[in-house]
Amino acid sequence: MQGLVVLTGILAFVSFKTCESDLVTESLNKQLLRSAQTAQGLPIPTIFLALRxxxxxxxxxxxxxxxxxxxDLHNDIQRSLSQRKHVVGLLSQYTMCLLASxxxxxxxxxxxxxxxxxLITHLKRQMxxxxxxxxxxxxxxxxxFTFSEGILALCLSGVRVNGLLISHLMTAVQHSSLPDAGVEDSTDTLAMAGIALSCEKNAGFYPHHAAAxxxxxxxxxxxxEETRPDFHIGNQYSTPIAVMALVxxxxxxxxxxxxxSxxxxxxxxxxQNPRALASALIGLQTKSYLDLKNINCQNEKNNLVLELAVEGVPLPTQNVPQSQEVIVEVVKSxxxxxxxxxxxxxxxxxxxxLELLQAENAAFTFDVEPTQWGPFLSNVNGEHARQMDGRAWLLLADGIPLSEGINDFKIQGPHVIIIRNNVY
Known part of the structure; x- marks a missing residue:
């Protein structure tokens, strides 16, 4: 009976792939290609990994x-290393991009x-x-999340990862101590840890770690494997990487x-965010970063052609969006x-x-830092919430933690936005 259940699941999965996903993945692929053509600033490694x-x-x-x-990215990392900055995330992603090519x-x-x-030596030093x-x-x-990324990048490159790094990650998983910006055991962090540990298991460098x-x-x-009633894992933005990890x-x-879903x-x-698009494209194809080891750069298809972008039709002047009241609460440390x-x-x-609030009220100030996910809130009313101090600005809309960045979340009505300096 168990074999029949598994077979039924496989048949349903195959049906989904053949009936629905091809057109969707083609559309996502083309969106990412356009983003790769037009995006300003430093290139985003995740986009390249998804395309490859x-x-x-x-x-x-x-x-x-x-x-x-x-x-561009290489030179930016070079400057950061020269200034003794910790850039293990970028080193890991750069490593995987090279593997993908x-x-x-x-x-x-x-x-x-x-x-x-x-590059590998610098990554090992920072790990x-x-x-x-x-x-x-x-x-x-x-x-x-970044720690797991570093283990994964070294593992995919065939490097024997320091056994203590693996032990620390396994211990954190077993003790449920993978906090991410104040959210205990976040879906994204769990997923990246699962991918990294699966790579290590497959590598077989430490047979005495097999049981652990x-x-x-x-x-x-x-x-x-615990899904919401709408079949998402975590939230809409965590679901793609959760699928990758389960695969x-x-x-x-x-x-x-x-x-x-x-x-x-x-x-x-x-x-809308290119990095989210990239994760969705990989997840919908039921692949993961472990598949980077199987990439063969010879005899690949070269079949995607981008159509000319269609200019948007301007909205009538009478459809000017109405104003919404937003209450912003800042909770300092x-x-x-x-x-x-x-x-x-x-x-x-x-x-x-936040920009409008700052322009209207001199008592409110904020700063952002650029990241691959877009602007990241770093300073509010003169107070930092820095990663190096184990703190982050936790954002909530009407009591619910935001799953989107500040440039992605849209005001759809009256909201109460809480910005809290949080320990994690």
């Missing part, structure tokens, strides 16, 4: 984007203080700093309903609460809302 993991390609656009990664990461080097060393931070401060220098690896992976798998961990759960999200335009009110157009982003 796809079964369809536009070699000219992918090659141009890789060139930007190996020049069939390039040996050991051949890429950075020079710091006159000493030249490979050593992560390990020391866990041993002294009980948390990584960055966070467990199985226990940690089983715990993550059980958590991620990597070899879950037997029937994912067809979750994939339908993910497909519906993609078709409705939920994923000493629990002092400062409350403000601002009126913004319907559909405005939270970032636009």
């Amino acid at each position: 993991l796809s079964g369809d390609h536009n070699h000219a656009i992918e090659t141009n984007y890789l060139n930007r990664i190996t020049t 069939c390039t040996d990461a050991h051949s890429v080097t950075f020079t710091v203080n006159g000493h030249r060393a490979s 050593h700093q992560e390990k020391e931070s866990i041993e002294h401060n009980e948390r990584p220098f960055s966070n467990y 690896l199985d226990r940690a992976i089983s715990k993550i798998k059980a958590r991620l 990597a961990m070899g879950s037997q759960k029937d994912l067809s309903s979750t994939l339908r 993910l497909s519906a999200d993609a078709q409705s335009g939920t994923y 000493d629990q002092q609460i400062q409350t403000y009110t601002v009126h913004v157009p319907m559909g405005a982003s939270l970032l636009c809302t």
